[in-house]
Amino acid sequence: MPPTGRATDVLEVTGLCKTFGGLRAVADATLSVAAGEIVSLIGPNGAGKTTLFAMVSGFLKPDAGTVQFQRRDIKGLRPHAACRLGLARTFQVARPFPNLSVHHNIAIGAHTRYRRRNQALAIAAEVAERLGMASRLDDHAGSLTVAGRKRLELARALATRPRLLLLDEVMAGLNATEIDDIVAALRGIRATGITIVLIEHVMRAVKSLSDRAYVLNHGRMIATGTPAEITRNPDVIEAYLGHGAAARLADGQIDA
Amino acid sequence: MSERGRTIAGGLLFAPLAAVPLVVTSGRWIEFLELTLFTAVLGQGWNVLGGYGGQYSFGHALFFGTAAYIQALLQFKLGWSPWLTMWFAILGAMLVAAGVGYLSFRYGLRGSYFALITLAFAEAFHVLSRSFIGLTEGGRGVQLALNQDPAQAFATFQFNFAGPFLSTYGFYYTILVFLSIAYAAVWWMQRTRFGAQLVAVRENEDAAEALGVDAFRVKLGAILLSAAITALAGIYHVQKFLFIDPGIAYGPAKSVEALFAPIIGGLGTVLGAFFIHGIGETTKEIIGTFWQERPGLDLILFGVILVLVLGFAPRGIAGLLGEAWRRATDRACN
Ligand SMILES: Nc1ncnc2c1ncn2[C@@H]1O[C@H](COP(=O)(O)OP(=O)(O)O)[C@@H](O)[C@H]1O
Ligand SMILES: [Mg+2]
Numbered sequence: 401m402p403p404t405g406r407a408t409d410v411l412e413v414t415g416l417c418k419t420f421g422g423l424r425a426v427a428d429a430t431l432s433v434a435a436g437e438i439v440s441l442i443g444p445n446g447a448g449k450t451t452l453f454a455m456v457s458g459f460l461k462p463d464a465g466t467v468q469f470q471r472r473d474i475k476g477l478r479p480h481a482a483c484r485l486g487l488a489r490t491f492q493v494a495r496p497f498p499n500l501s502v503h504h505n506i507a508i509g510a511h512t513r514y515r516r517r518n519q520a521l522a523i524a525a526e527v528a529e530r531l532g533m534a535s536r537l538d539d540h541a542g543s544l545t546v547a548g549r550k551r552l553e554l555a556r557a558l559a560t561r562p563r564l565l566l567l568d569e570v571m572a573g574l575n576a577t578e579i580d581d582i583v584a585a586l587r588g589i590r591a592t593g594i595t596i597v598l599i600e601h602v603m604r605a606v607k608s609l610s611d612r613a614y615v616l617n618h619g620r621m622i623a624t625g626t627p628a629e630i631t632r633n634p635d636v637i638e639a640y641l642g643h644g645a646a647a648r649l650a651d652g653q654i655d656a
Numbered sequence: 657m658s659e660r661g662r663t664i665a666g667g668l669l670f671a672p673l674a675a676v677p678l679v680v681t682s683g684r685w686i687e688f689l690e691l692t693l694f695t696a697v698l699g700q701g702w703n704v705l706g707g708y709g710g711q712y713s714f715g716h717a718l719f720f721g722t723a724a725y726i727q728a729l730l731q732f733k734l735g736w737s738p739w740l741t742m743w744f745a746i747l748g749a750m751l752v753a754a755g756v757g758y759l760s761f762r763y764g765l766r767g768s769y770f771a772l773i774t775l776a777f778a779e780a781f782h783v784l785s786r787s788f789i790g791l792t793e794g795g796r797g798v799q800l801a802l803n804q805d806p807a808q809a810f811a812t813f814q815f816n817f818a819g820p821f822l823s824t825y826g827f828y829y830t831i832l833v834f835l836s837i838a839y840a841a842v843w844w845m846q847r848t849r850f851g852a853q854l855v856a857v858r859e860n861e862d863a864a865e866a867l868g869v870d871a872f873r874v875k876l877g878a879i880l881l882s883a884a885i886t887a888l889a890g891i892y893h894v895q896k897f898l899f900i901d902p903g904i905a906y907g908p909a910k911s912v913e914a915l916f917a918p919i920i921g922g923l924g925t926v927l928g929a930f931f932i933h934g935i936g937e938t939t940k941e942i943i944g945t946f947w948q949e950r951p952g953l954d955l956i957l958f959g960v961i962l963v964l965v966l967g968f969a970p971r972g973i974a975g976l977l978g979e980a981w982r983r984a985t986d987r988a989c990n
Contacts, residue, residue, distance in 0.1 A: 457866065483868035491866070497859035508856045511849045512868030520849070560868050 409471065410435050410564050410595045411456070411487075416465035418451050418619075425451040427619040429465070433564070438586070438596045440606045440627070443616035444639060449599045450492055452616065453566050457489040458482045470563065484512060486563035490556075490570060492599070494549035498542030502533060505541045505552055509559030527559045531585055546573045551582070558589065565589065567598040571605055583609055603631070615639065670839070673832055677825045686828055690896075693831040694889055695932060698910065699917025700838040701886030707918050708842075708851065709878040710858030712767070715774030716914040718756065718781055719749040719883035721905030723890030725785065728798040728900045738813035738895060746887040752781075753883030754876070761875045766861070775911070782906035797901025800894070813895045827896045834888040841885060854878050886914065935961050 411433040418426040426448040433439050441449050454460040456467050458479040467475045469487050497505050506524035514520045528534050531551055550570050571579050583605050600606050607627045615623040617639040623630055630636055706712050723745035730741040756777050760770050785792045809818035815826025845851040853874045856864040861871050894900055920931055
């Protein structure tokens with residue numbers, strides 16, 4: 401499903417640049433996401449994917465370029481303000497509030513829309529239920545497994561009632577069953593009208609979930625298209641370390 | 657114990673504390689308890705910012721001292737009623753907190769940087785209070801007039817000549833009321849969005865921001881509430897001793913006292929305060945018995961005991977008790 405014109409664009413990123421010291425982490429990256437899409441952002445480690453998310457969500461200040469969210473310029477907005485507008489991100493390395501229960505972790509997200517404590521807690525329980533975490537509500541977040549933490553990241557972000565979710569490798573480190581669970585959960589989330597951009601290495605998930613994908617390599621957007629188009633693109637295969645990667649792609653597995 | 661559990665446990669201490677005059681008649685014991693409750697107020701003030709917010713201040717004397725000076729000077733220079741000056745004392749402490757908080761939090765100073773900047777501000781005010789003699793009376797300090805008229809005891813907020821009961825217990829109840837206010841404030845805070853967001857900022861500031869928490873505003877709110885509670889200790893101190901000088905107001909002693917109580921006690925600051933003064937008095941007693949007067953020796957012994965406590969109970973006395981409780985209940989279940 402290609403973008404159907406500006407009216408439905410949720411996210412519009414143009415010419416985004418970020419340099420760390422001498423390193424060009426993101427160079428002239430452009431990306432647009434329409435309402436209701438699931439778009440994957442893939443690329444080798446160090447390609448600049450996380451940096452791109454950080455700039456879009458207000459954690460890093462871009463050196464150049466524009467970021468529009470629902471046709472509103474949000475460049476320079478602080479992260480909490482972006483979140484309140486409906487743009488929620490998760491972190492590649494999960495950042496739970498370790499001494500708080502799962503319930504209270506999620507409630508922090510819910511407080512973005514609800515001031516009252518019991519309301520936020522009720523919403524949090526609801527979200528946990530939807531993501532199959534209901535039995536874990538009273539556990540300390542610090543005691544969760546990797547899979548549990550990833551799911552908590554997603555639950556907290558979801559509790560902020562976003563329009564757009566930026567998910568940074570929510571499937572990394574999970575086993576096949578856990579990945580299937582998350583894929584199903586993401587489909588459910590999209591069905592409620594939330595747009596999703598996900599950074600992902602698990603090609604199986606990328607292929608089955610996304611309408612379109614972007615490929616970032618050395619900070620540059622080198623390809624865009626449907627997952628099938630992307631995996632046939634020679635530039636993309638090249639980016640994933642030549643023949644070895646091509647063979648793995650043929651298997652439908654990339655673990656860069 | 658959960659944070660809420662600790663607050664409840666702390667709250668349960670108030671009934672016996674209120675009944676103390678029925679049992680304790682020794683002036684020395686009352687003084688001990690008063691000192692303990694005073695430390696608990698300081699500790700609870702620090703706790704709002706340090707314990708709940710994770711912003712460790714080494715300069716809470718800044719808020720204590722500012723409130724104390726305002727409380728003293730408005731009476732001393734303008735002859736205002738202490739019941740009026742106390743609002744200005746609280747406001748003044750909050751104003752200073754707003755300044756320090758704005759500078760620190762706007763520029764993202766965290767951890768040891770925040771600790772250092774609060775320490776530096778407290779020291780700066782220490783020096784300023786010595787040098788602005790026209791305003792503060794300098795190193796001589798501010799001495800308030802002692803009221804000897806029992807009829808004026810309440811009007812002057814001085815209980816020294818207020819009859820047999822109040823002259824012994826008046827300030828004890830003053831500090832007990834202040835501590836109750838501090839506890840009520842924290843109890844309220846814990847059930848609000850603000851309190852939840854403050855803890856989230858302590859746990860992981862970036863994650864909190866990503867979830868819509870304005871970390872800057874939340875921390876600013878915390879330092880304001882923290883300063884307001886700490887100001888109560890300053891007000892009490894001036895009314896009780898009728899004297900303030902730069903060393904008492906802004907010296908490091910109050911800053912250290914404020915952070916020791918919650919760190920030693922865990923988040924149940926009343927326990928920590930009891931412990932500190934319990935140890936303090938005991939060491940003084942031991943040293944008095946065995947070595948007569950040796951100023952400083954008690955502090956060294958005190959320090960050693962503190963290190964031992966922190967070594968064996970890194971999460972404070974409350975943590976230790978919670979652990980014991982958990983073990984006891986685990987055994988009961990098995
Ligand atoms: N805060 C930072 N300071 C310096 N270099 C950074 C920083 N963040 C990322 N980088 C560098 O920028 C490049 C892109 O990193 P990142 O966006 O994390 O890549 P990806 O998420 O695609 O793996 C990497 O070379 C990384 O080392
Ligand atoms: Mg990354």
